Amino acid sequence: MKELKRTLTREELHDLVWSTPILKLAEEFGLSDRGFAKICARHLVPTPPRGYWAKVEAGQPVKKTPLRSVENKALHAVHIGASKAHLSDSVLAALAAAKAERKRQAEERKQQISIAKANAPTLEPLVINQPIQDCHKSVAPIVKQLRKAKPDGDGVISVKGVCVHERTRERAIGILHHLAATTEADGVELTANEHGLHLSTSQGAVRVVLTEERKRPKHTPTESELAEYQRRKAKRDKDRARGHWSFERLETWPEFDIVYTGKLTIGYDGYANGLRKSWSDGKSQTVERCVGDFVAGMRTIIVAKAEQKRVAEERERARQAMWRRRELARLRGEREDKRSVYLEEIAAARRKVVELQTTIDAIPQSDNLPADYARMIGWAKERLAELEARTTVETIQATLQEKNLFPEPDELLDPEGDPPPRQSYWDD
Numbered sequence: 001m002k003e004l005k006r007t008l009t010r011e012e013l014h015d016l017v018w019s020t021p022i023l024k025l026a027e028e029f030g031l032s033d034r035g036f037a038k039i040c041a042r043h044l045v046p047t048p049p050r051g052y053w054a055k056v057e058a059g060q061p062v063k064k065t066p067l068r069s070v071e072n073k074a075l076h077a078v079h080i081g082a083s084k085a086h087l088s089d090s091v092l093a094a095l096a097a098a099k100a101e102r103k104r105q106a107e108e109r110k111q112q113i114s115i116a117k118a119n120a121p122t123l124e125p126l127v128i129n130q131p132i133q134d135c136h137k138s139v140a141p142i143v144k145q146l147r148k149a150k151p152d153g154d155g156v157i158s159v160k161g162v163c164v165h166e167r168t169r170e171r172a173i174g175i176l177h178h179l180a181a182t183t184e185a186d187g188v189e190l191t192a193n194e195h196g197l198h199l200s201t202s203q204g205a206v207r208v209v210l211t212e213e214r215k216r217p218k219h220t221p222t223e224s225e226l227a228e229y230q231r232r233k234a235k236r237d238k239d240r241a242r243g244h245w246s247f248e249r250l251e252t253w254p255e256f257d258i259v260y261t262g263k264l265t266i267g268y269d270g271y272a273n274g275l276r277k278s279w280s281d282g283k284s285q286t287v288e289r290c291v292g293d294f295v296a297g298m299r300t301i302i303v304a305k306a307e308q309k310r311v312a313e314e315r316e317r318a319r320q321a322m323w324r325r326r327e328l329a330r331l332r333g334e335r336e337d338k339r340s341v342y343l344e345e346i347a348a349a350r351r352k353v354v355e356l357q358t359t360i361d362a363i364p365q366s367d368n369l370p371a372d373y374a375r376m377i378g379w380a381k382e383r384l385a386e387l388e389a390r391t392t393v394e395t396i397q398a399t400l401q402e403k404n405l406f407p408e409p410d411e412l413l414d415p416e417g418d419p420p421p422r423q424s425y426w427d428d
Contacts, residue, residue, distance in 0.1 A: 009252055010044075029080050126185070138190045140192075142159055142161065146162060151165075161208065164211065178291050182295055188298075206302055208268055211265050216258065218254040219253050264287045265278050325414055326419050328413075332412045335412065348426070353388055
């Protein structure tokens with residue numbers, strides 16, 4: 001089988017979705033049709049409207065929406081499904097390390113089984129569409145809820161993590177049971193609680209869901225509905241002939257039917273950053289047969305999420321560290337300004353001391369000075385003594401300590417020096 005190309009240009013994706021129905025493309029790529037449509041929307045690639053392929057099959061003229069250009073270069077390359085080319089080197093390295101660790105653990109388990117085969121846990125034979133009497137303990141709460149759940153108007157039963165038609169109830173329970181047994185044998189923990197289903201390893205957890213495909217075909221009226229339509233129409237025409245006008249809708253049937261196809265999908269309930277996150281029933285596979293691959297896929301997503309979280313935390317620590325360095329630099333700048341202001345105060349005071357001393361020394365020493373003049377000289381001497389007291393070594397030392405202008409050790413010291421200048425508002 002030819003390997004699918006999973007990294008496309010926007011132009012290639014545009015040609016693809018307008019030449020093949022999204023439902024078929026999604027199945028080939030191992031995605032849901034909704035997930036595939038989200039990829040197109042994320043990269044601003046228009047998709048055919050509802051009814052487009054019906055018109056094509058009927059030979060009717062159709063209009064293809066052109067692809068408009070975008071300036072954002074990040075949208076030019078489209079990664080679909082399991083492609084990992086867009087992941088960072090650290091995430092890829094973490095995935096490779098996790099794969100190697102899983103291989104090592106598998107070898108250890110293989111050796112343990114060969115040594116003590118009789119005591120090793122074994123899985124029950126996989127039986128599809130047969131009721132499971134004794135379900136695995138880890139999914140017992142949800143299984144109990146599923147069996148008690150009342151279907152809604154469309155026949156759907158829904159509990160945390162599971163949403164299927166009532167016809168598929170027992171099959172869904174069987175899938176949950178085999179999933180629980182597979183995870184236990186694979187060293188993964190499966191938990192079921194009021195928040196749903198979770199697969200957990202030592203590196204993290206993911207929330208998983210089991211859903212059934214729903215289609216909305218246009219409703220085809222039954223004979224009885226058409227007969228009712230004709231009856232209502234005849235009555236309306238008769239009323240109008242009498243001058244009684246009514247605009248009541250004549251069709252008593254819905255525009256669309258809700259059809260649950262029985263096709264199940266098990267997957268990760270979240271953004272998987274391009275990694276494969278769901279496994280569905282197909283032409284040659286069933287969800288039951290894909291449980292092991294699904295668990296391995298969830299392990300991959302957990303490893304990728306853990307590594308991305310680690311990288312994000314490192315970036316946040318670096319951002320916080322840079323913010324602290326810039327805050328220290330700001331405080332050092334404020335302190336330099338205070339130092340300069342205080343030094344200028346001392347210099348100004350010393351200049352006044354010299355000026356006053358020179359003025360006083362120039363006054364003739366005589367007992368016959370005018371009274372006001374003598375009082376001014378007395379005031380000047382007091383002012384001189386006050387300024388000299390403000391500029392003594394002891395006073396300056398006390399002021400420096402009070403204002404914390406030259407502390408030792410210096411709490412504002414940055415061993416790395418001044419931080420680089422901020423390039424933008426977001427650069428911290």
